Amino acid sequence: xxxxxxxxxxxxFQGGGYRLTKPRExxxxxxxxxxxxxxxxxxxxxxxxxxxxIGLTTVYRNLELLVEMGAVAKLHFGxxxxxxxxxxxxxxxxxxxxxxxxxxxxxxxxxxxxxxxxFLQKIEKGLSKKYKFEIQDHVIHFHGxxxxxxxx
Amino acid sequence: xxxxxxxxxxxxFQGGGYRLTKPRExxxxxxxxxxxxxxxxxxxxxxxxxxxxIGLTTVYRNLELLVEMGAVAKLHFGxxxxxxxxxxxxxxxxxxxxxxxxxxxxxxxxxxxxxxxxFLQKIEKGLSKKYKFEIQDHVIHFHGxxxxxxxx
DNA sequence: GTGTCTGCAAAGTCTTTGCACCATA
DNA sequence: TATGGTGCAAAGACTTTGCAGACAC
Numbered sequence: 219x220x221x222x223x224x225x226x227x228x229x230x231f232q233g234g235g236y237r238l239t240k241p242r243e244x245x246x247x248x249x250x251x252x253x254x255x256x257x258x259x260x261x262x263x264x265x266x267x268x269x270x271x272i273g274l275t276t277v278y279r280n281l282e283l284l285v286e287m288g289a290v291a292k293l294h295f296g297x298x299x300x301x302x303x304x305x306x307x308x309x310x311x312x313x314x315x316x317x318x319x320x321x322x323x324x325x326x327x328x329x330x331x332x333x334x335x336x337f338l339q340k341i342e343k344g345l346s347k348k349y350k351f352e353i354q355d356h357v358i359h360f361h362g363x364x365x366x367x368x369x370x
Numbered sequence: 371x372x373x374x375x376x377x378x379x380x381x382x383f384q385g386g387g388y389r390l391t392k393p394r395e396x397x398x399x400x401x402x403x404x405x406x407x408x409x410x411x412x413x414x415x416x417x418x419x420x421x422x423x424i425g426l427t428t429v430y431r432n433l434e435l436l437v438e439m440g441a442v443a444k445l446h447f448g449x450x451x452x453x454x455x456x457x458x459x460x461x462x463x464x465x466x467x468x469x470x471x472x473x474x475x476x477x478x479x480x481x482x483x484x485x486x487x488x489f490l491q492k493i494e495k496g497l498s499k500k501y502k503f504e505i506q507d508h509v510i511h512f513h514g515x516x517x518x519x520x521x522x
Numbered sequence: 523g524t525g526t527c528t529g530c531a532a533a534g535t536c537t538t539t540g541c542a543c544c545a546t547a
Numbered sequence: 548t549a550t551g552g553t554g555c556a557a558a559g560a561c562t563t564t565g566c567a568g569a570c571a572c
Binding site for chain 2: 292294295296300316318319325327329330333334337341342344345348349350351352353354355356357358359360361362363364365368
Binding site: 384389390391392409410411426427430431434450451452 | 535536537538539545546547
């Protein structure tokens, strides 16, 4: 992790009374590099390659913290394990998902994002008001069969 | 379950080489009555009240079957357990969800469904074509804080 | 130096699997 | 009666918790 980015995170951690530790730095690195949704184990394995002291527990604990901080989104695609990815910051890199019911493959798409975001903002506004619900994020998954599972 | 509905389900099961058994009948009953997303355990407990022979295993196995048949949707709200509800049939009773990050409460809403469904159909068409993905269903969750968890 | 963080091991939760018996068509 | 279905118990997968030692600030 380059210094400036580390400093930025250090600040965010310290703001909450937390510290920037090696495991945290490396977990953030992995998430930043991959840009894809990763399972806790994926992250553990990636970090483990360059820092074999890391424990899976630490990964879980820090992911939980990052989710609480709003830095990371925790997603469920229905394969029994949670996936994690950086949350949308000002819409950049934001995407939605196509989830295959058979092989559990997940395709990220960003094709209609402009239309979708516009539309969702409108909906969000209406829902916020009606249900007094403070909306922070959304998940859109389309379920079905991917190209290679359509044999039926 | 009234006779005609049972017959309808009997047909759907037999079409796939399956049978209509007591546990299946009761599980369907519970799902039909509640109209809400239920966990496997919720369903187990409901059925257990009137048929104490039921086993949790049977509930899981039948929910899996119903999901495969496309009759039931399996959802994950991030609390560690799966939720089940009848899938949209011709859009009736279809709804989306607001999920609270703190207390895990889930609010079903059906407020903008007409607009949303129209919009989603357009998107689905585009995605199907581009990714050769056969879309069967979708999930829309808004995450944030419900009325009573907004203290912060 | 103090309070947070960490890794290990163990426990917990939800879900699936193996197997012998039972019941539907 | 032939298959598919069931319940129980055990195993499996993912995640969380308890605790003593280590580290960031």
